[in-house]
Structures are given as C-alpha cells and as structure tokens.
Amino acid sequence: MVDTKVVETSSSSPLHVVVFPWLAFGHMIPFLELSKRLAQHGLAVTFVSTPRNAARLGAVPPELSAHIRIAKLELPVVEGLPEGAESTADVSQEKVELLKKAFDGLAVPFTNLVANHDCCFSRKPDWIILDFAHSWVWPIAEEHKIACAMLLIYPVAMMAFAGPKHENEAHPRTTTEDYMVPPPWIPFPSTLAYRRHGAEWMAGAFRPNASGVSDADRFWQVHRPSCRLVIHRSCPEAEPRLFExxxxxxxxxxxxxxxxLPDDVVDDEDAPVNGVASHDQPFLSTMQWLDAQPxxxxLYVAxxxxAPVTAAHVRELARGLELSGVRFLWALRRPAGLLPDDGFEARVAGCGVVRGGWVPQVRVLAHAAVGAFLTHCGWGSTVEGLFRFGHPLVMLPFIVDQGLVARAMAERGVGVEVPRNDDGSFSGEDVAAAVRQVMEGEALARNARELQKVVGDRVRQEQYIDELVENLQRYK
Known part of the structure; x- marks a missing residue:
C-alpha cells in the first residue's frame, strides 16, 4: 500500500499528467482521487476545471501540494444556461446539453494552456487524462504530440454495451427495443441490457443533442490513435470478463x-466535529439518531x-418506505415540488428521518446502524455502499449506467431491483416489498459482505494504481 509520503517513480524525470474531468461531481471527485494517487507516486499532476468547481472540490492535501497544480478555465456564457452554473449539480437534467455546449467552448483556453506550457506548466505534459465528453481535446493533443488516456468513471459494462463504432455500424440499433437486449458483440450469456425506461435514455445518447454532438460520438473519440489507454474506475473482481x-x-x-476509494471516511476537506463536517452542525442530531439505532x-436512502427524480417518484418512494415499516434515513434533495406529503414525516417519526440538507454519505454508510442502501445504482454510489461497506442494495435505477449496474448486482445476489413500468413509474407497494426482502434477507447481506471482501481488498486496489503508473511510463 502506498504511504502518505510521496513515492518517486523509477524515471529520473517523473511524468507530467494533465487530468481533466467532465463537469459533474461524480466525475470530478474520482478524477481528483486519481490525481492524488498519481502524485503519491511522484508524478506531477495538473488538474483542470472551472473556478467554482475547483473551489467546491476543496484544497489539495498539504503533503501533495508540491505535486498537484489546479488550473482554472472560465466557462463561456451560453444562452439558456443559468448564470454561475458550472456543473451538472447546478442545472436540471434537460439543461445538461447546454452545459456540454459551454464545455465545448473551453477548447481555445485549453489550447492556450497546453501551447504556452513554458509559463502555464513546469514543462510540457506527457499525458492528458480526459473524460468521455472531450471530443475537442484530441486534435489539440495530437497537434502538440501529447499522449491521451480516457478515464471512464462508469463501469466497464457501459463501455461494453456502447460498443466500438465499427460494431455499431455493422449492427445498427434503431429502436428502443434494440437496447433492451445484450448487443451481438457480447460473446457470452450476459445481463447487459436495459429495461425500457433506461433503454429510451440510452437510445438518446446515440443522437445529437443541443451541443450538436451525441454522447456516443464524444465517446467514440477513443478510437483515435492518440488514445493510448482506456482506464476505468473499476476492477476485474467487480466486473469479471469485461476488461478482456x-x-x-x-x-x-x-x-x-x-x-x-479515499483512505478514510471523510467526504470533504473540512475537519469533522464528532463525525460531522464543521460547516453543517445541524446534521449532528441525525448522527445522534443513528447512534441510538440497533x-x-x-436503510439508508439516497x-x-x-437522477431525474419526479414528484411522483418521491410520493411513491415515501409511501413504500412507510408501508415497509423499517427504520430509514432518507437523504432527499428538496427542490420545489419534490416533497413527500405534509403528514409523512409526522407519521414516520421515530422510525424514519428525512434529511433535506447536505448528508455526508460515506460517513452514513460507514455507521454501524446502517444495514442496507436504497440507491439509484450510480456506479459511484455502488462502489461506496456495496464494494466499500458491504451493504446489500435496494435498487431503483434511472439513466446512464444505472440499469446495467442494477441487473449485474441482482445477478450476483447482492440486491433487489424495484419493479418498474415501461414509463419508469413504480408503486409504493413494490418499494415496500423490495425493502423488506433486502432488510430481512440474510443471504443478500452475506453475499454483499463476501463481495466486499473480494472487491474492496485495499492491497490489491493499490496494486492497480502501481500497474497504471507503470503503463503510463510504458505507453508514453
């Protein structure tokens, strides 16, 4: 395992790596974590983002500050994009396309950053590690003869399902139903398929959006010769057969x-007070409630x-939690219209807590009182809840990779998916049934803990970083 002190690479001149994530915290946080790991190995890292996002990500640990530099690029104004919006957390789902359009406007400032490396960098970058959205970075890297790697924070299953461009041209998917079955290039029996509501979202990813470029076309830049490596926030123990x-x-x-995964359970850079970030003392009463539970x-619910959650989703989820009769802590974002009915919290008082503000998810998942996780099955949440802490899952997927993750985890016997209608709606009764099955299912809990032991092995996890650094040296 890598110590907190910086480990020098075998090269006399450590690599300089530019790390540039898409503007979503589910992307930026693991990209920053990778930056820290590379810096621990002695690499020089320049982490690129926008000013507001850089501020929200917090400070670089002091012991790594000599190795990590933050470069901030101003996001251009785009009509229809709210003022000050710099991440997907700042916009509604339908405006993410406009955020991509603004993101594409960073091409010129990023070119200037790379071209003027004498003043912007200590030296020319050896690598650019970028995200799926950066279709405009590749020609910049090629002009300046910089190797690229794509870091995907989605499971490898998503890459396998999307498939390479030539396979999609040979086997075009023209209907929603085409995304509801495993693609023909998967040579073994597989759960790689979406239910209808997820399939409709996936079909849309192959069509151009308001940015003028489809998500699939952005991703297919991976075929360019300058893309030397594809890196996943995953491992073969979590996803057998898919890396090969x-x-x-x-x-x-x-x-x-x-x-x-970070080395501790701190969600942010603020010093915790009694396990609670110093900027959010109101959460202390919630932690005290957890302390009092067996x-x-x-059930932790988040x-x-x-996720594109509607008022109807919230209403049925609340009804299901109440019907289940289990203890729960619900981290509920509360924009206007997304609230349970007025009497819900009074009816579940003592049994359930609804928290509308910031919730330190990792600390909650680490708490001894938590026995299961009701999740949308985003890969980051699955990594935290299942692979890190061994909690069985109640699964309610919506978009992106979530449907693939849910079906894979159900197959591995570590979770139960809430049944959905074709339009994505579900009933409180089905929520309650899934919750009870998971909270009372000894086999599910045992399977989740056994999987956590295999996937969450810290020594093996650190070896993956060691091997990645070796490959960055080899393929530069």
Whole structure:
C-alpha cells in the first residue's frame, strides 16, 4: 500500500499528467482521487476545471501540494444556461446539453494552456487524462504530440454495451427495443441490457443533442490513435470478463484504476466535529439518531444528485418506505415540488428521518446502524455502499449506467431491483416489498459482505494504481 509520503517513480524525470474531468461531481471527485494517487507516486499532476468547481472540490492535501497544480478555465456564457452554473449539480437534467455546449467552448483556453506550457506548466505534459465528453481535446493533443488516456468513471459494462463504432455500424440499433437486449458483440450469456425506461435514455445518447454532438460520438473519440489507454474506475473482481472483452473490442489496452476509494471516511476537506463536517452542525442530531439505532437496522436512502427524480417518484418512494415499516434515513434533495406529503414525516417519526440538507454519505454508510442502501445504482454510489461497506442494495435505477449496474448486482445476489413500468413509474407497494426482502434477507447481506471482501481488498486496489503508473511510463 502506498504511504502518505510521496513515492518517486523509477524515471529520473517523473511524468507530467494533465487530468481533466467532465463537469459533474461524480466525475470530478474520482478524477481528483486519481490525481492524488498519481502524485503519491511522484508524478506531477495538473488538474483542470472551472473556478467554482475547483473551489467546491476543496484544497489539495498539504503533503501533495508540491505535486498537484489546479488550473482554472472560465466557462463561456451560453444562452439558456443559468448564470454561475458550472456543473451538472447546478442545472436540471434537460439543461445538461447546454452545459456540454459551454464545455465545448473551453477548447481555445485549453489550447492556450497546453501551447504556452513554458509559463502555464513546469514543462510540457506527457499525458492528458480526459473524460468521455472531450471530443475537442484530441486534435489539440495530437497537434502538440501529447499522449491521451480516457478515464471512464462508469463501469466497464457501459463501455461494453456502447460498443466500438465499427460494431455499431455493422449492427445498427434503431429502436428502443434494440437496447433492451445484450448487443451481438457480447460473446457470452450476459445481463447487459436495459429495461425500457433506461433503454429510451440510452437510445438518446446515440443522437445529437443541443451541443450538436451525441454522447456516443464524444465517446467514440477513443478510437483515435492518440488514445493510448482506456482506464476505468473499476476492477476485474467487480466486473469479471469485461476488461478482456473491451480490450479486444476496442483494440487497445483497457485497464483498471481500482475503485479510487479515499483512505478514510471523510467526504470533504473540512475537519469533522464528532463525525460531522464543521460547516453543517445541524446534521449532528441525525448522527445522534443513528447512534441510538440497533446495528444494521437502518436503510439508508439516497438517489444521487443527478437522477431525474419526479414528484411522483418521491410520493411513491415515501409511501413504500412507510408501508415497509423499517427504520430509514432518507437523504432527499428538496427542490420545489419534490416533497413527500405534509403528514409523512409526522407519521414516520421515530422510525424514519428525512434529511433535506447536505448528508455526508460515506460517513452514513460507514455507521454501524446502517444495514442496507436504497440507491439509484450510480456506479459511484455502488462502489461506496456495496464494494466499500458491504451493504446489500435496494435498487431503483434511472439513466446512464444505472440499469446495467442494477441487473449485474441482482445477478450476483447482492440486491433487489424495484419493479418498474415501461414509463419508469413504480408503486409504493413494490418499494415496500423490495425493502423488506433486502432488510430481512440474510443471504443478500452475506453475499454483499463476501463481495466486499473480494472487491474492496485495499492491497490489491493499490496494486492497480502501481500497474497504471507503470503503463503510463510504458505507453508514453
């Protein structure tokens, strides 16, 4: 395991790596965690983002400050994008396309950053590690002869399902139903398919949006010669067979970075007070409520910051939690219209807590009272809840990779998916049934803990970073 002191690489001149994530915290946080791991190995890292996002991500640890530099690029104004919006957390789902359009406007300032490396960088970058959205970075990197790697914070399953461009051209998917079955390039029995509501979202990812470029076309830049490596926030223990398959499909190395888990349970850079961030003391009463609950008796409920949750979803989820009769802590984002009915909190008082403000998710998941996790099955939440803490899952997927993750985890016997109608709606009765099945299911809990022991092995996770650094040296 890498110590907190900086480890020098074998090279006399450590690599300089530019790390540039898409403007979503589910992307920026693991990209920053990778930056810290690379810096621990002695690499020089320049982390690129926008000013507001850089401020919200917090300070670089002092022991790594000599190795990590933050470069801030001003996001251009785009009509229809709210003032000050710099991440997907700042906009509604339908305006994410406009955020991508603004993001594409960073091409010129990023070119200037790379071209003027004598004044902007200590030296020319050896690598640019970028995200799926950066279709305009590749020609910049090629002009300046800089190697690129794509870091995908989604599971490898998403890459396998999307498939390479030539396979999509040979086997075009023209209907929603085409995304509801495993693609023909998967050579073994597989759960790689969406239910209808997820399939409709996935079909949309292959169509141009308000930015003028489809998400699929952004991703397919991976075929460019300048993309030397594809790196995933995953590992073979979490996703058997898929690293080998995608390496063959895309004809380039697809390798794990591991789960990129922090060494402790702190969610942010603020010093905790009694396990609670100093800027949010009101959460202290919620932690005290958790402290009073029996071991593994509480269901933690959180659907992430970006799932397209409607008022109807909230209403049926509340009804299901009440019907289930289990103890729960619900981290509920509360924009206008997304509230349970007025009497809900009074009816569940003592049994359930609804928290509308900031919730330190990792600390909650680490608490001994928590026994299961009701989640949208975003990969980051799955990594935290299941692979880090061994909690079985009640699964309520919406978009992106979530449907693929839910089906894979159900197959591995570590979670139960809430049944959905074709339009994505669900009933409180079905929520209650899934919750009771998970909270009372000894086999599910045992399977989740056993999987956590295998996937969450810290020594092996650190070896993935060691191997990644070696490959960055080899393929530069």
């Amino acid at each position: 398959l995608t390496t063959e499909l895309f004809a380039k190395p697809v390798m794990p970075a591991g789960l990129l 071991r593994r008796s509480v 659907l992430g910051s970006e």
